[in-house]
Amino acid sequence: MPVKRTKQQQRYTNAQRKRLLLEFRSSAMNDNQYCLSNGIPPTTWKRWRSKEELILHNKRHGRCPTMGGQGKKPLMPFQEELLGYMRDRRDKEKYLRAFHLMLWVKRNQRPWLEQYLLTKKNPANGYECLSRLLRRFCASHRFSHRVPCVNKVTQAVLDEVWIGYAVHFWAKYSEYDRSRIFNADETGVYFVRHATKQDVGRSWEVVQSGEEFETF
Numbered sequence: 001m002p003v004k005r006t007k008q009q010q011r012y013t014n015a016q017r018k019r020l021l022l023e024f025r026s027s028a029m030n031d032n033q034y035c036l037s038n039g040i041p042p043t044t045w046k047r048w049r050s051k052e053e054l055i056l057h058n059k060r061h062g063r064c065p066t067m068g069g070q071g072k073k074p075l076m077p078f079q080e081e082l083l084g085y086m087r088d089r090r091d092k093e094k095y096l097r098a099f100h101l102m103l104w105v106k107r108n109q110r111p112w113l114e115q116y117l118l119t120k121k122n123p124a125n126g127y128e129c130l131s132r133l134l135r136r137f138c139a140s141h142r143f144s145h146r147v148p149c150v151n152k153v154t155q156a157v158l159d160e161v162w163i164g165y166a167v168h169f170w171a172k173y174s175e176y177d178r179s180r181i182f183n184a185d186e187t188g189v190y191f192v193r194h195a196t197k198q199d200v201g202r203s204w205e206v207v208q209s210g211e212e213f214e215t216f
Contacts, residue, residue: 001007012044012065013062013063013064013065013214014055014058014061014062014063014064014065014066014067015062015063017048017055018055018056018062020038020040020048021048021049021052021055021056022056022176031046031049050142054067055067060079075133076109076133076137077112078108078112079137081108082101082104082105082137083141085101085104085140086101086141086143090143093154093155096143097133098131098134098138101134101137101138102127102130102131102134105130105134113130116130117130139167
């Protein structure tokens with residue numbers, strides 16, 4: 001029994017959709033005639049016509065096959081505000097836990113929280129799911145769990161010293177070429193030459209055959 005070959009679906013780019021819609025506006029044909037003459041499936045053309053203004057005013061590149069926005073929608077529509085709160089709290093060197101994020105959501109996004117809890121079995125289960133959601137949100141934005149430690153001075157003081165040193169350094173060495181400036185501290189730094197090919201797991205050091213290597 002011969003195998004029935006399925007018809008390959010044609011994909012259109014944004015530029016092609018715009019061109020066809022603009023040509024249709026200036027033509028004397030109706031929708032069915034224009035679809036038939038250009039080989040466009042009627043359902044595809046009907047969908048384009050329903051979104052005609054959106055397609056024509058879309059700013060995405062003409063080579064793209066979609067108009068954007070097809071990805072997974074974020075569960076929390078206030079992600080940017082929450083991320084700003086997290087960064088601001090850490091900039092002030094305050095504790096940041098899932099408990100603090102839940103309080104922020106409760107105070108600032110109560111309508112969303114009430115709708116979210118209605119989708120769960122009970123309030124206790126809802127708050128547990130919210131806690132897991134917020135922890136995943138922290139991990140996705142590179143906020144990791146660490147043991148808190150106390151600084152001898154605040155971060156503001158450290159930033160002030162760092163900026164002051166940078167101003168002093170570049171005022172003194174700005175005329176030097178960047179390739180002649182090396183960053184080194186109290187620890188000696190060895191500049192060694194690596195082998196071009198090496199077995200995995202073996203040392204990458206090479207013998208200093210008459211060549212000297214500076215230590216900084």
